Amino acid sequence: MTGILRSSVHKVGLVLLGTGGLLLALNVVGVLLGGRAFTEPPEAAVANPLFGRATTAAETELARRIGETDAEYVKRLTHAVHGYMVHYWDEEGGARVPLLENWVLHGLGRLNPERYGAYEFQHPARGLERGFGLCSQQAMIVADLLSEAGIETEVLGLGGHVVTEARLGDERTLLLDADYGVVVPYSLKDVEAQPDRVAPLYRAEGFGDEAVARIVEIYGPDGNRPYASRSRRRASEDRTYLIKWLAPFGAVLLGLLAVEATRRMDPPPSEAG
Numbered sequence: 001m002t003g004i005l006r007s008s009v010h011k012v013g014l015v016l017l018g019t020g021g022l023l024l025a026l027n028v029v030g031v032l033l034g035g036r037a038f039t040e041p042p043e044a045a046v047a048n049p050l051f052g053r054a055t056t057a058a059e060t061e062l063a064r065r066i067g068e069t070d071a072e073y074v075k076r077l078t079h080a081v082h083g084y085m086v087h088y089w090d091e092e093g094g095a096r097v098p099l100l101e102n103w104v105l106h107g108l109g110r111l112n113p114e115r116y117g118a119y120e121f122q123h124p125a126r127g128l129e130r131g132f133g134l135c136s137q138q139a140m141i142v143a144d145l146l147s148e149a150g151i152e153t154e155v156l157g158l159g160g161h162v163v164t165e166a167r168l169g170d171e172r173t174l175l176l177d178a179d180y181g182v183v184v185p186y187s188l189k190d191v192e193a194q195p196d197r198v199a200p201l202y203r204a205e206g207f208g209d210e211a212v213a214r215i216v217e218i219y220g221p222d223g224n225r226p227y228a229s230r231s232r233r234r235a236s237e238d239r240t241y242l243i244k245w246l247a248p249f250g251a252v253l254l255g256l257l258a259v260e261a262t263r264r265m266d267p268p269p270s271e272a273g
Contacts, residue, residue, distance in 0.1 A: 006265040013258025020251030023103060027244060030100035035129045037101045039094035041086045045132070050206055051087030051179070053131070055080075062128075064149045070168040074146060074176060075183050081142050082181035086132040091118035094132070104240040122234040135179035136162040136227065142178045155230070156188060159223025161215070180215070181205055188224060195219040
């Protein structure tokens with residue numbers, strides 16, 4: 001009986017060591033790759049003059065500068081995120097979290113594709129590292145970075161589009177559309193009352209009549225609401241990034257303990273003889 005128990009514990013220990021070591025290796029490779037672990041968006045999306053990547057150095061433009069006013073910072077940040085993030089989404093491939101980025105989220109995406117398959121990052125640094133997303137991803141990035149700088153924000157769903165509302169220290173309220181690269185110097189309440197006032201702002205960024213007409217319609221009062229609550233999603237995402245390291249370290253530790261336990265189960269040399 002002792003021999004069977006020893007063999008079983010030894011096998012479990014080896015499995016834990018192997019599994020933990022493999023997961024740790026995935027994590028280390030993912031760290032070394034950084035943003036290269038993510039799927040690159042198609043060249044056509046990157047080169048799009050309105051929604052593509054205009055700069056590869058946006059991350060150096062994200063921090064608030066000394067002496068910069070709220071209004072100056074929100075405008076510069078909105079354009080920086082717009083210039084860096086590519087408007088692109090592929091629910092069957094690129095939008096899924098890669099195995100090397102986070103094997104926990106990757107696995108959850110397989111088990112529950114409706115919630116974790118095509119995944120929008122809740123942490124701004126992770127969304128920026130991937131480098132692409134839709135309006136909602138860019139709005140969340142801007143909102144979180146501004147909040148970190150002490151500026152009150154709210155992410156708003158406009159019935160087909162998502163923007164960030166920022167309340168400045170001088171009591172002004174602005175709408176920030178990082179997806180289109182437009183700063184609207186009005187509150188949502190003001191725009192809802194007169195949606196046409198956003199038209200020249202979007203035309204100035206190069207958008208044609210058809211796109212502007214669609215945007216004006218979106219800014220109308222129908223369907224506008226705060227975007228889905230994100231605090232629990234952010235906490236859940238942060239836990240997966242903790243688990244992806246703790247779980248393999250725990251597996252390796254348990255594996256070592258199991259192997260050591262089997263060594264202690266070996267009979268003394270006198271009994272073995």
